[in-house]
Amino acid sequence: xxxxxxxxxxxxxxxxxxxxxxxxxxxxxxxxxxxxxxxxxxxxxxxxxxxxxxxxxxxxxxxxxxxxxxxxxxxxxxxxxxxxxxxxxxxxxxxxxxxxxxxxxxxxxxxxxxxxxxxxxxxxxxxxxxxxxxxxxxxxxxxxxxxxxxxxxxxxxxxxxxxxxxxxxxxxxxxxxxxxxxxxxxxxxxxxxxxxxxxxxxxxxxxxxxxxxxxxxxxxxxxxxxxxxxxxxxxxxxxxxxxxxxxxxxxxxxxxxxxxxxxxxxxxxxxxxxxxxxxxxxxxxxxxxxxxxxxxxxxxxxxxxxxxxxxxxxxxxxxxxxxxxxxxxxxxxxxxxxxxxxxxxxxxxxxxxxxxxxxxxxxxxxxxxxxxxxxxxxxxxxxxxxxxxxxxxxxxxxxxxxxxxxxxxxxxxxxxxxxxxxxxxxxxxxxxxxxxxxxxxxxxxxxxxxxxxxxxxxxxxxxxxxxxxxxxxxxxxxxxxxxxxxxxxxxxxxxxxxxxxxxx
Amino acid sequence: xxxxxxxxxxxxxxxxxxxxxxxxxxxxxxxxxxxxxxxxxxxxxxxxxxxxxxxxxxxxxxxxxxxxxxxxxxxxxxxxxxxxxxxxxxxxxxxxxxxxxxxxxxxxxxxxxxxxxxxxxxxxxxxxxxxxxxxxxxxxxxxxxxxxxxxxxxxxxxxxxxxxxxxxxxxxxxxxxxxxxxxxxxxxxxxxxxxxxxxxxxxxxxxxxxxxxxxxxxxxxxxxxxxxxxxxxxxxxxxxxxxxxxxxxxxxxxxxxxxxxxxxxxxxxxxxxxxxxxxxxxxxxxxxxxxxxxxxxxxxxxxxxxxxxxxxxxxx
Numbered sequence: 001x002x003x004x005x006x007x008x009x010x011x012x013x014x015x016x017x018x019x020x021x022x023x024x025x026x027x028x029x030x031x032x033x034x035x036x037x038x039x040x041x042x043x044x045x046x047x048x049x050x051x052x053x054x055x056x057x058x059x060x061x062x063x064x065x066x067x068x069x070x071x072x073x074x075x076x077x078x079x080x081x082x083x084x085x086x087x088x089x090x091x092x093x094x095x096x097x098x099x100x101x102x103x104x105x106x107x108x109x110x111x112x113x114x115x116x117x118x119x120x121x122x123x124x125x126x127x128x129x130x131x132x133x134x135x136x137x138x139x140x141x142x143x144x145x146x147x148x149x150x151x152x153x154x155x156x157x158x159x160x161x162x163x164x165x166x167x168x169x170x171x172x173x174x175x176x177x178x179x180x181x182x183x184x185x186x187x188x189x190x191x192x193x194x195x196x197x198x199x200x201x202x203x204x205x206x207x208x209x210x211x212x213x214x215x216x217x218x219x220x221x222x223x224x225x226x227x228x229x230x231x232x233x234x235x236x237x238x239x240x241x242x243x244x245x246x247x248x249x250x251x252x253x254x255x256x257x258x259x260x261x262x263x264x265x266x267x268x269x270x271x272x273x274x275x276x277x278x279x280x281x282x283x284x285x286x287x288x289x290x291x292x293x294x295x296x297x298x299x300x301x302x303x304x305x306x307x308x309x310x311x312x313x314x315x316x317x318x319x320x321x322x323x324x325x326x327x328x329x330x331x332x333x334x335x336x337x338x339x340x341x342x343x344x345x346x347x348x349x350x351x352x353x354x355x356x357x358x359x360x361x362x363x364x365x366x367x368x369x370x371x372x373x374x375x376x377x378x379x380x381x382x383x384x385x386x387x388x389x390x391x392x393x394x395x396x397x398x399x400x401x402x403x404x405x406x407x408x409x410x411x412x413x414x415x416x417x418x419x420x421x422x423x424x425x426x427x428x429x430x431x432x433x434x435x436x437x438x439x440x441x442x443x444x445x446x447x448x449x450x451x452x453x454x455x456x457x458x459x460x461x462x463x464x465x466x467x468x469x470x471x472x473x474x475x476x477x478x479x480x481x482x483x484x485x486x487x488x489x490x491x492x493x494x495x496x497x498x499x500x501x502x503x504x
Numbered sequence: 505x506x507x508x509x510x511x512x513x514x515x516x517x518x519x520x521x522x523x524x525x526x527x528x529x530x531x532x533x534x535x536x537x538x539x540x541x542x543x544x545x546x547x548x549x550x551x552x553x554x555x556x557x558x559x560x561x562x563x564x565x566x567x568x569x570x571x572x573x574x575x576x577x578x579x580x581x582x583x584x585x586x587x588x589x590x591x592x593x594x595x596x597x598x599x600x601x602x603x604x605x606x607x608x609x610x611x612x613x614x615x616x617x618x619x620x621x622x623x624x625x626x627x628x629x630x631x632x633x634x635x636x637x638x639x640x641x642x643x644x645x646x647x648x649x650x651x652x653x654x655x656x657x658x659x660x661x662x663x664x665x666x667x668x669x670x671x672x673x674x675x676x677x678x679x680x681x682x683x684x685x686x687x688x689x690x691x692x693x694x695x696x697x698x699x700x701x702x703x704x705x706x707x708x709x710x711x712x713x714x715x716x717x718x719x720x721x722x723x724x725x726x727x728x729x730x731x732x733x734x735x736x737x738x739x740x741x742x743x744x745x746x747x748x749x750x751x752x753x754x755x756x757x758x759x760x761x762x763x764x765x766x767x768x769x770x771x772x773x774x775x776x777x778x779x780x781x782x783x784x785x786x787x788x789x790x791x792x793x794x795x796x797x798x799x800x801x802x803x804x805x806x807x808x809x810x811x812x813x814x815x816x817x818x819x820x
Binding site: 127128129130131173174176180184185187188197199201202203204205207208209210211212213214215216217219220222223224240242243263266267269270271308309310311312315316368369370371372397400401402435436437438439440441442443444448452455456457459460461462463464466467468469470471473482483 | 647651679773777
């Protein structure tokens with residue numbers, strides 16, 4: 001059996017408690033749907049096969065699971081009602097944003113009630129005095145920043161999917177993005193959240209005061225991939241726009257030179273706003289796609305951005321250029337205006353779209369390594385791809401050591417998925433061997449569950465499970481994710497509690 | 505380096521951590537003491553004479569300035585941490601009030617310059633602690649960015665040692681800005697906070713304002729000029745000491761009416777919400793659902809209630 005079919009079979013086994021075939025016309029508990037429809041408007045609870053198949057998977061390579069009834073709440077009270085009704089019917093729930101996740105975190109396992117938060121998409125209030133914006137979880141990341149820009153502020157986390165991904169999804173995954181190097185990931189930019197807990201109670205976690213009392217439950221909720229409850233309102237920190245920005249594009253004859261430049265910049269005591277590297281293949285693809293002015297002949301390019309005040313960033317930009325040249329940069333160019341800067345960033349952020357011209361499918365990995373190991377690990381990544389006869393491209397948040405190897409393939413090629421997953425596994429292992437971690441910003445979901453034991457001991461995972469159970473003693477919120485299945489008995493029970501008839 | 509092998513997957517530990525695990529053991533009430541600078545935080549130790557008081561391992565285990573990370577024993581003094589990082593031109597978010605790294609994390613209070621240095625909770629990348637059962641447990645990871653698994657490091661920050669005894673941690677470091685200068689100002693502190701790009705601190709006692717500017721010299725000069733245009737400023741060595749030992753947690757907006765909330769002298773951190781005062785802040789309490797999670801967390805992490813008895817993170 002291929003590695004992918006093994007993973008997919010594993011998902012299906014978990015869905016059904018056996019290796020059942022799932023049929024589209026599966027009929028869930030009619031009473032559950034009835035109760036949900038009486039709590040929400042009937043047209044906001046879908047049980048048709050289209051509605052459910054829409055929410056059967058996310059943006060990862062994994063085949064979909066099976067969604068139970070899919071709900072579109074418009075208020076906290078409705079989310080609470082859904083949670084209570086699901087609880088009453090012994091059914092798990094899976095929260096969902098825009099479905100852009102890459103680790104399978106939103107794939108419904110065990111025919112859960114899917115709670116799609118996209119209709120709760122209002123920006124409720126901008127509170128300048130407290131430097132927060134209160135938003136509903138379905139607000140799109142970039143929409144929030146566009147809304148804040150005229151007021152002189154922005155929301156700092158800027159994942160590449162920011163045109164579509166939601167704040168609720170950012171909270172669930174503790175999302176990052178290129179500009180998190182200097183400003184930090186989502187956890188550093190959320191002050192408080194209203195959440196509906198798995199038992200249906202509603203509470204605020206965190207607060208707008210400086211040091212809220214008690215444990216930092218806000219902090220542990222962020223990045224928990226929908227396993228601790230559902231966010232219904234978020235107070236995100238708003239960051240002042242910087243008066244001056246400089247964006248440098250450095251070209252290199254080798255990826256190692258670019259990686260060493262990144263290490264050199266950090267070692268010199270400079271923490272730029274962003275440090276992004278693209279290798280030759282992806283740079284050419286991006287250039288074909290958006291004509292941003294990237295050099296087609298460079299083995300790698302480094303996009304370095306510094307922001308702040310005019311004088312300081314001029315000093316930092318000068319030093320970055322010096323460090324680049326000392327590490328073999330063949331060309332250093334500074335974006336002359338906002339338009340050129342925007343074009344360069346458009347190229348970087350649409351890199352994954354540019355892949356379509358090269359191959360019909362890709363698998364985007366996400367690991368983190370110490371910056372000083374970037375060059376060594378990249379050499380290994382190319383070796384691994386070569387050995388498995390795969391094309392790999394590298395585009396990554398170099399300043400954080402956050403690698404994003406892209407394995408390109410055509411899923412119709414016989415046996416290719418075996419090679420893709422074997423290569424992926426070796427890339428994860430190479431990152432761990434270099435002192436790295438499993439994921440920088442995509443999360444564990446179902447994708448990295450099997451690797452958790454390589455990073456954590458059984459005792460470590462046992463304590464992660466305890467943390468989860470303090471919020472959700474019976475694992476009703478997004479069961480079957482993050483912690484390997486054998487490490488959480490309640491998880492298995494939640495997944496087995498599938499009503500008769502769902503499996504056709 | 506204490507025999508540490510940095511092999512990238514599961515952590516390995518030197519003798520000091522293993523000895524600490526044995527010392528903590530799995531039975532009998534136990535309290536970890538740092539430098540006792542915040543010994544009464546969250547309530548007095550409930551000790552009928554049977555509580556063993558232990559000290560966490562000390563010393564710098566591994567410092568990687570070019571990774572901006574430092575791995576230290578939890579019993580290391582913040583002063584030693586600061587000295588080690590300063591030699592490489594770096595600093596951390598941990599406040600130095602004469603205490604230890606583990607103590608600073610267990611209490612979780614931020615530095616006075618939190619706007620410039622960042623929060624303590626965001627600075628902790630990895631924690632290793634001894635569980636109630638006497639096992640070594642780790643969470644987080646050694647890299648500056650990481651979303652692998654549930655966030656045990658953030659759970660430990662501010663937990664007052666009631667969920668585990670911190671043994672060793674990895675802290676994120678940052679470059680020390682080239683220039684650092686305090687100014688005394690007569691301008692409205694809230695206007696200053698709105699006007700300045702990124703002050704490291706703005707303190708206000710109801711009459712005078714102190715501003716801490718850090719960064720490249722030219723940037724500090726430009727920001728100082730902007731501040732001066734709003735009301736004359738003068739460089740000073742240090743801001744005033746807090747008027748009292750009590751620490752309040754208010755919202756940044758709530759500071760506008762701080763004098764109606766706090767009796768007596770105060771020093772408020774504008775844009776943050778921390779206020780130092782003579783009188784204590786009344787208990788803030790937790791919502792019922794949050795209290796339930798706290799109760800379950802304690803039972804799950806410390807089933808026998810042996811870790812730091814008497815301390816309550818909700819009553820810091």
